[in-house]
Amino acid sequence: xxxxxxxxxxxxxxxxxxxxxxxxxxxxxxxxxxxxxxxxxxxxxxxxxxxxxxxxxxxxxxxxxxxxxxxxxxxxxxxxxxxxxxxxxxxxxxxxxxxxxxxxxxxxxxxxxxxxxxxxxxxxxxxxxxxxxxxxxxxxxxxxxxxxxxxxxxxxxxxxxxxxxxxxxxxxxxxxxxxxxxxxxxxxxxxxxxxxxxxxxxxxxxxxxxxxxxxxxxxxxxxxxxxxxxxxxxxxxxxxxxxxxxxxxxxxxxxxxxxxxxxxxxxxxxxxxxxxxxxxxxxxxxxxxxxxxxxxxxxxxxxxxxxxxxxxxxxxxxxxxxxxxxxxxxxxxxxxxxxxxxxxxxxxxxxxxxxxxxxxxxxxxxxxxxxxxxxxxxxxxxxxxxxxxxxxxxxxxxxxxxxxxxxxxxxxxxxxxxxxxxxxxxxx
Amino acid sequence: xxxxxxxxxxxxxxxxxxxxxxxxxxxxxxxxxxxxxxxxxxxxxxxxxxxxxxxxxxxxxxxxxxxxxxxxxxxxxxxxxxxxxxxxxxxxxxxxxxxxxxxxxxxxxxxxxxxxxxxxxxxxxxxxxxxxxxxxxxxxxxxxxxxxxxxxxxxxxxxxxxxxxxxxxxxxxxxxxxxxxxxxxxxxxxxxxxxxxxxxxxxxxxxxxxxxxxxxxxxxxxxxxxxxxxxxxxxxxxxxxxxxxxxxxxxxxxxxxxxxxxxxxxxxxxxxxxxxxxxxxxxxxxxxxxxxxxxxxxxxxxxxxxxxxxxxxxxxxx
Numbered sequence: 207x208x209x210x211x212x213x214x215x216x217x218x219x220x221x222x223x224x225x226x227x228x229x230x231x232x233x234x235x236x237x238x239x240x241x242x243x244x245x246x247x248x249x250x251x252x253x254x255x256x257x258x259x260x261x262x263x264x265x266x267x268x269x270x271x272x273x274x275x276x277x278x279x280x281x282x283x284x285x286x287x288x289x290x291x292x293x294x295x296x297x298x299x300x301x302x303x304x305x306x307x308x309x310x311x312x313x314x315x316x317x318x319x320x321x322x323x324x325x326x327x328x329x330x331x332x333x334x335x336x337x338x339x340x341x342x343x344x345x346x347x348x349x350x351x352x353x354x355x356x357x358x359x360x361x362x363x364x365x366x367x368x369x370x371x372x373x374x375x376x377x378x379x380x381x382x383x384x385x386x387x388x389x390x391x392x393x394x395x396x397x398x399x400x401x402x403x404x405x406x407x408x409x410x411x412x413x414x415x416x417x418x419x420x421x422x423x424x425x426x427x428x429x430x431x432x433x434x435x436x437x438x439x440x441x442x443x444x445x446x447x448x449x450x451x452x453x454x455x456x457x458x459x460x461x462x463x464x465x466x467x468x469x470x471x472x473x474x475x476x477x478x479x480x481x482x483x484x485x486x487x488x489x490x491x492x493x494x495x496x497x498x499x500x501x502x503x504x505x506x507x508x509x510x511x512x513x514x515x516x517x518x519x520x521x522x523x524x525x526x527x528x529x530x531x532x533x534x535x536x537x538x539x540x541x542x543x544x545x546x547x548x549x550x551x552x553x554x555x556x557x558x559x560x561x562x563x564x565x566x567x568x569x570x571x572x573x574x575x576x577x578x579x580x581x582x583x584x585x586x587x588x589x590x591x592x593x594x595x596x597x598x599x600x601x602x603x604x605x606x607x608x609x610x611x612x613x614x615x616x617x618x619x620x621x622x623x624x625x626x627x628x629x630x631x632x633x634x
Numbered sequence: 635x636x637x638x639x640x641x642x643x644x645x646x647x648x649x650x651x652x653x654x655x656x657x658x659x660x661x662x663x664x665x666x667x668x669x670x671x672x673x674x675x676x677x678x679x680x681x682x683x684x685x686x687x688x689x690x691x692x693x694x695x696x697x698x699x700x701x702x703x704x705x706x707x708x709x710x711x712x713x714x715x716x717x718x719x720x721x722x723x724x725x726x727x728x729x730x731x732x733x734x735x736x737x738x739x740x741x742x743x744x745x746x747x748x749x750x751x752x753x754x755x756x757x758x759x760x761x762x763x764x765x766x767x768x769x770x771x772x773x774x775x776x777x778x779x780x781x782x783x784x785x786x787x788x789x790x791x792x793x794x795x796x797x798x799x800x801x802x803x804x805x806x807x808x809x810x811x812x813x814x815x816x817x818x819x820x821x822x823x824x825x826x827x828x829x830x831x832x833x834x835x836x837x838x839x840x841x842x843x844x845x846x847x848x849x850x851x852x853x854x855x856x857x858x859x860x861x862x863x864x865x866x867x868x869x870x871x872x873x874x875x876x877x878x879x880x881x882x883x884x885x886x887x888x889x890x891x892x893x894x895x896x897x898x899x900x901x902x903x904x905x906x907x908x909x910x911x912x913x914x915x916x917x918x919x920x921x922x923x924x925x926x927x928x929x930x931x932x933x934x935x936x937x938x939x940x941x942x943x944x945x946x947x948x949x950x951x952x
Binding site: 541 | 689
């Protein structure tokens with residue numbers, strides 16, 4: 207889109223003017239028809255013809271004789287087009303331009319004769335001949351539409367993101383007075399309506415740790431199997447489908463599975479270890495998928511080189527594949543941690559409870575839960591505080607929520623940061 | 635080089651560190667290690683079957699004989715605590731799930747697809763990376779936090795805006811579920827759009843199409859399978875969501891007549907009532923049967939999404 211084409215000529219029309227006219231401000235034409243006919247025919251006005259093969263515009267202004275010239279800025283009231291490069295039977299519109307300026311004047315004269323074009327005082331006709339590569343108004347409209355589309359999509363993206371960011375900021379604002387180290391390190395008191403969140407926090411820590419111990423080895427080895435051993439056959443397809451399903455099964459169904467399998471069938475009872483196993487099964491797909499991605503990023507040539515040295519498949523995995531992908535695998539494990547820390551439904555009936563008294567000092571303060579104990583967890587604590595306990599102060603409530611969100615987002619950001627860093631450091 | 639030369643090459647001195655001994659042992663047991671890896675690889679199948687098996691096992695008494703399936707599926711009366719005659723009809727719960735999920739998808743699908751288009755087609759590299767990270771972080775927010783937001787933050791806002799008697803209702807649950815499923819829809823849809831070869835875009839550009847036209851006439855048709863999978867996974871997430879709907883949709887077992895009616899979904903029912911029941915009683919068994927229904931729905935959705943995605947891969951070869 208360039209600027210408007212430069213002006214080549216300007217003639218004036220003053221209705222009712224008498225005497226000799228040459229279109230100048232001093233001697234304007236008396237009517238539009240006269241102007242067009244004279245401009246089209248007169249060899250004396252041949253500089254209009256010179257414009258024929260150039261880009262530029264000519265204007266015809268209608269003035270009141272007494273007042274002289276007026277500002278000719280802004281959009282013309284009538285716009286016509288000339289395009290010498292695409293000669294068609296034109297009518298002066300943008301899609302069907304005239305082929306030359308004389309043709310344009312002839313066309314305009316005809317319009318004026320047939321009284322289809324009138325020029326009132328103060329109005330202006332512009333006839334422009336455009337350069338081949340400038341934007342037509344059609345193209346301008348297209349680009350406007352495109353930027354509208356762009357802004358609509360931007361708005362949709364922002365609608366997905368901004369409300370949540372606003373809500374999180376609101377939560378942080380409400381929780382701010384409560385947040386302190388003491389809040390983290392104090393046990394809940396007074397029927398959970400006062401104190402801090404140490405007991406649930408440490409419960410979540412042990413839950414995550416135990417589930418990690420179960421899920422990480424199985425998940426990593428499953429990822430190794432899928433990437434290094436599995437061939438593209440029906441069994442692999444079924445495994446992939448199973449991994450996808452494991453991720454897609456509703457969390458409450460995982461909870462039912464935990465109750466059926468770990469609490470009752472395996473006689474673990476409602477305990478930390480039963481809850482951890484349930485959470486481990488649930489978060490297994492996270493580890494499997496990221497391990498797989500990390501392993502598949504190791505170039506095949508590394509493995510081939512190692513095999514050529516006579517190493518077996520397992521030796522190759524142990525000495526080449528795993529060391530080269532360990533950080534990627536770690537990312538998956540960290541994501542699992544974040545996921546496990548936030549889960550509530552699977553631990554509802556498998557071991558988390560509303561309140562377990564733990565000591566405010568000593569060993570029991572740091573290691574309060576054995577594997578067979580019921581435990582408090584941060585996510586369940588938040589659920590209980592907001593729906594089951596009356597008289598909880600806003601600070602305590604929002605503080606608990608913000609600590610949980612902060613914990614999960616922090617761990618997640620760490621994983622994402624690690625991933626971005628690794629990508630930038632990638633040597634192959 | 636003869637074999638004698640090779641033999642004469644001095645081997646480097648071997649360290650006898652414990653780690654090295656361990657590694658040697660591991661290498662000796664390679665078949666064993668490989669079997670362990672194989673079993674772990676199959677574990678996903680094992681776990682899916684185990685989930686199915688154990689949920690059916692706990693619900694077996696009700697599933698095989700104890701339950702009147704006609705009543706179970708068609709009656710809106712969920713009265714498990716009735717002393718005279720407990721009734722287990724899940725129609726109202728099913729309607730609740732459908733209502734909340736449907737509303738959530740009405741909001742989340744257009745927004746999610748629009749956001750995916752923006753991220754994949756319009757955003758510059760920096761914006762793109764930032765938005766993707768933010769969306770990934772949003773996906774990580776735990777469901778109990780979403781429930782908390784619905785219950786504590788959104789509820790009062792809805793009461794204030796609509797004058798509804800309770801703030802936790804279909805509308806609240808729908809909005810919360812929409813915000814929860816948007817990240818998964820965006821990330822899967824963005825993958826699908828990125829999978830469309832650039833040559834398609836270039837061909838359309840060469841024909842004079844604007845980017846808007848490219849999105850509508852080229853990308854959407856080319857990526858339709860992936861986009862469908864994105865929507866399906868969003869639906870799957872919304873149907874299976876438990877804590878958020880438990881806290882944000884209210885507790886009234888009823889077929890909703892308006893947007894601001896409180897409802898109860900299937901997942902929320904299990905979460906709310908399993909704690910009150912004892913293993914072996916009717917109510918307990920019925921909750922597991924609902925679990926089976928949920929499992930089957932989730933399985934069907936995931937299977938469909940998988941088949942649909944496989945459809946893209948098949949289509950890309952021709």
